[in-house]
Amino acid sequence: MNATLSGALVLVGRKLLTAFVQLWLVATLIFSVMYIMPGDPVLLLLGAESNPSPEAVAAMRGQLGLDQPVISQYFVWLWNALHLDFGKSLTNGYPVAKYVTSNLPRTLELAFAAIIVAALIGVPLGIAAALKRGSLRDTVLTSIATIGISVPVYILGTLLVLFFSIQLGWLPASGYTDISRNVVEHFRKLALPAFALGFGLAASIARMTRSSMLEILGRDFVRALRAKGMSEHRIIWQHVLRNAAIPIVTIIGLQLGNLMGGTVLVEAMFNWPGLSTLLVSAVSARNYPLVQGSMLAIAALFILINLVVELFYSLLDPRIRRRRS
Template sequence: MQNIGAFGFAIGSRLVTAIVQLWVIATLVFSLMYIMPGDPVLMLLGPDSNPTPEAIAATRAQLGLDQPVLSQYVKWLGGAMQGNLGTSLDGYPVAQYIGNGVFKTLELAFAAILVASLIGVPLGIAAALNRGRFLDGLLTSVATLGISVPVYILGSLLILGLSLKLGWLPASGYTNMSRSVAMHFEKLILPAITLGFGLAASIARMTRSSMLEILGKDFVRSLRARGMSERRIVWRHVLRNAAIPIVTIIGLQLGNLMGGTVLVEALFNWPGLSTLLVTAVSNRNYPLVQGAILTIAALFILINLCVDLFYTLLDPRIRRKRA
């Protein structure tokens, strides 16, 4: 009962923190049009268009900028809490654009993290178990290479090699699953590998470092002295104790991917949230920019909240400490 109460307290405290963080970010996002130099209406209409006073007044009314700032803030924040992020300058709801892009970005991000974890964790374990040997040096070099290669270079090489040269996978594009499930996942593979390769290198290095730290603990030597097999020690005791730093790096990388898929989405013509944000900025579509930034920030906070709560399941000592 005490453990359940401690876990509930941990959830409650983290939820309160997440709500406060989201409110601060929402306030900053709302202030976006006011902290930027110049009149947002004139920037929207174009500095060389010589808009008439009537056009300026109509655009200001469309954006709601003709009302007091506090009234605008309360109205915008209340709508955001209900999922209403306003109306884009082309007349469509911002939430509709966000809904079309956010799931595509989430799918790409989770696919990249899955690829990175499936590659990085085993490589990190193998490097740690072969410390100082040739395999350790080889895997460390591969990890360094993965971190050093920019995603647009790796993506271009994958397109040239696997798509244009060998014809194994489509070069770019997006196909809805309702049209073809096979084609959907075929077009997801290359961008997922492009994003996941660099992340796999970071995960492998963290896994190796965490494994080496746990392998040097006294309890591991005690387990070996008792005659326990090395396989059981590694998979049942060492890896579990080394999991928290690994989960941390995976969670942070997943959160960063919410706004860090711009180059890959552009390279592979993947219509995600990052592409939507870049297009909105280029078109000076401020309501859409606000909605996209707020959604990315909310996803980042939510992912970090889930990772933080997952810690308490991996290590009860964290739960007791927070209680």
Template sequence: MQRRCRRLSRFFIRRILLALLQVFIIATIVFSIIHVMPGDPALLALGTERQQDPAAVAEMRHKLGIDRPLIEQYTTWLRNISKFDFGNSLFNNEPIKNYLAQRLPRTLELAIISTIIAVFIGIVSGVIAALRRGSAIDVGVTTLTALGISLPVYVLGTLFILIFCINLKWLPASGFVKFSQDPAGHILRLILPSLTLAFGMSASIARMTRSSLLETLNKEYIQTLRAKGLSKKAVIFKHALRNALIPVITIIGLQFGNLMGGTVLVEYLFNWPGLSTLLVEAVSHRDYPLAQGCIIAIASLFIFSNMIVDLLYGFLDPRVR
């Protein structure tokens, strides 16, 4: 038991260190890309009226720290982001961490709710399709999964708006209301974007669950359990499904990470002010520090979600450790 715990601890430590290394590499790449992009942040921060004043430009470059050697800028930036200090926005001098603290929970809420819906629908439909292999239910689930994987989110979101908002008038088309101000209004505005994101994710989960469970049910140890007289329900839900869900967990983690960066179209379509739309606004306005903060936040969440999946994978499957 102690030996197993030591192996598990070493595996967890290695995976956490690897995640930190990945964040460091992403931060380095982001810093490099931003600094080779055209445009002078000092000119953008000053505005059109003061751009012709050399003294004002030099003062702003000194304030932003871009007049120092590149390596010094890099080390200072790494030290600051390690303390969650991403600097200030170029346009209103607002601390970037305030933007992230405001927008990140909204994107996380949308991604988590979508993932919960997708996991429930995907696993249930995948199990039913596997147990009814070749039936009309299996064909229907397979068809819907193919449709969910191939249908773009902006097309699906537009269809949802046409059906549930314009024709049936059941739900609001777009907008955002804080939960503290109007709980019912907040939930109603969360339904359609969550379903839009969950549809494609549930399709991938359902397909993986079906194929993995079918493969597991054909294993020799499953046949042995059946030959010993174990009930079909116990064989499926106590033994087969647990092992079949191991690759499904990987798909869930990867899909959740993709949701963090793939909510741009959904947030824009439903006017949901999250982190992805903040990144688009920062890039369109050439607000380099704000764009850096958004990219680092999204990439870190993606890496963190993959790390959690790997830890769960190692906990469930000793072969990974």
């Protein structure tokens, strides 16, 4: 027992170390992007059209620390980032960390809501299709799933708004209300963007669930369970689904990770003030510290979610627990 526990700790430690190295590589990439991208932030800040004097430019450079050698800029930036200090917004001098911490939970909330919608729709549909393989039900469900994957989120979002807000008037079309101000209104405004994101994801989860279930249903041990006299219902829920869960959890985890930066369209469409909205406005304003800060936050979340998913595998599959050694 003790050996298993220490083995698990070693595993977690190794994964954390890997995640940390990944994060550092991403941070380095994000930092260098600033020098690769065209345009000088100082000129942009002072307004290139107003033809700023060289003195003003130099003063601004000194103020922002841009007159230092690149390598020392890099280490200062990295050191500050390590302390969650991403600098100040170029436009208003407000700390980037404040922006990120206020927008990040909103994106996280939207992503989790979408993934829950997707799993609640996708997994049962996939199971239903797998159990009646080749039947009309399977064909219909599989076709719906294919359509779900191919409809772009902005079209689905528009349709949802047309139907639920304009036609029926049940839900607000867009906006955001903080949960501390009005709980009901908060979730009413969350519903449409979450569904718009979730439907497309549900389709791929359903397909993965279906094929994974079919693969497990064909295994020898399922036949052995039937020969034991176990009911079909118990075989499916207790044995097949648990065995089929690993690829399903994988795809859910990957999608959740992708959502960290993939909510752009939906956030824009529904006026949801999340990280993606922040990133898009920062990019168009060449607000470099804000770009770097929000990109790093998105990357960190992505890596973190993947880490959690991988650790979750070993709970599901005893073979992975040992094989990783």
